[in-house]
Amino acid sequence: MQGNDIVTIQPAKNIAGSLRVPGDKSISHRYAMLGAIAEGRTRLTNFSTGADCASTLACVRTLGCEVTHRGGVVEIEGRGLYLEEPSSVLDCGNSGSTMRMLSGILAGQKFPSELIGDESLSRRPMRRVIAPLTSMGAKIDSQNGLPPLRITGGELKAIEYQLPVPSAQVKSAVLLAGLYAPGETVVVEPVRTRDHTEIALRAFGAEVTRGGNRISIRGGQTLRGIDAEVPGDISSAAFFLCAAALFPKSNLVIDGLGMNPTRAVLLDVLTSMGAKTKVLKLEEHHGELIGLIGMESSNLKGTTISGATTAAVIDEVPVLAAIAPFTHDGVVIKDAGELRVKESDRLAAIAKNLRAMGAQVEEHEDGLSIPGGQTLHGAEIDSHGDHRIAMAFAVAGLRASGETRIHGASSARISFPEFFHLFQQLSSD
DSSP, rough: ETTEEEEEEOOOSEEEEEEEEEHHHHHHHHHHHHHHHEEEEEEESSOSSSHHHHHHHHHHHHOEEEEEEETTEEEEEEOSSOOOOOSSOOOOTOOOOHHHHHHHHTSSSSSSSEEEOOOTTTGGHHHHHHHHHTTTTTTEEEEEEEEEEEEEEOOOOOOHHHHHHSOOOHHHHHHHTTTTTSSSEEESSSSSSOOOHHHHHHTTOOOEEEETTTTEEEEEOOBOOOOEEOOOOHOOOOOOOHHTTTTTOOOOEOOOOOETTTTTTTHHHHHHOOOHHHHHEEETTEEEEEEEEEEEEEOOOOOEEEHHHHTTTTTTTHHHHHGGGGSOEEEOOOOGGGGGGSSOOOHHHHHHHEEEEEEEHHHHHTEEEEEOOOOOOEEEETTTTTTHHHHHHHHHHHHHHHOOOETTGGGGTTTTTHHHHHHHHEEEO
């Protein structure tokens, strides 16, 4: 049941059925931005339905590109590397991806621009992207490292940049700025992060090279528009996969799912916990893998998530934490300090909501320790306006006794507007 921005979750016996999830948010952002600076038309099917990617399209329009959006199909008339000076601010809404990655493109433009966001985004740190872009020659003014960002683009110089912490968004901003810098721009990662930007750049015709954890791009390359299908978002599918893993009689199939190796680590984590996942079909489209995935009943053990694995499943940590009390041995999450500066302090929000449901949980500066074998009860859940917290605790509510009420459930529209409708269709009581 829904009403007044509250969704009520009833206990379930299993998750069964088949579905397709909306287009991958990360890939949709990147295809839209590259389509804007490519020559010719880009046509994208299964574009993300989330509000964040709508913010990217709105910014692309404001920068002079003709954009049509009908259903899940988006067409963008590219302007080449140099966009049109905007007549108004660029509103990124709640989307940190839009603000950080678009900054890389704007750093190389011949005009000033201003990026703003909503109240949540205005509290999120931007120094990590300001630092490398400034060293390339852009002038960026901020509010002590917070939005709004005022960017004065211009002549950029190539740099070699060592990422201080793993961040696909910062890596992407530097590589995109590298298109405007003569010579070769290099990014060195401490651990490998999702590589959608490198794959998308190649799909649009750019040459990007990787050697170990070093990624390089030459400036001045011309991009060409593409016709592509956006793979289903595995971060959205994660909620259904984890829900199915909780029950002995589940049988779930997800079609058209993005299976990029830097994102499908979630399936490795679930498999290591004892989940029965099957890849039933696998194809490649524009360098991205798309698969048909099955999930059957599971007897979940515990696991420790740390290091490069944490970086690879950073968006899935909330839902993995939400199912942790129901595992046999519990789950320990380390090296996840990045979650303190997302749409909410996700580590604090997870701990608070698990405790509200009666769970024991230990909160650390960069992670959580959640014992297994626990019994949870329904509770009033505070999403903190964070889409992933709202959806993660809907999953926990399926195994709790009594009803669970998710406050701020409409935050799911940021990435997955259809979530609660599909969720209630697939869960049986």
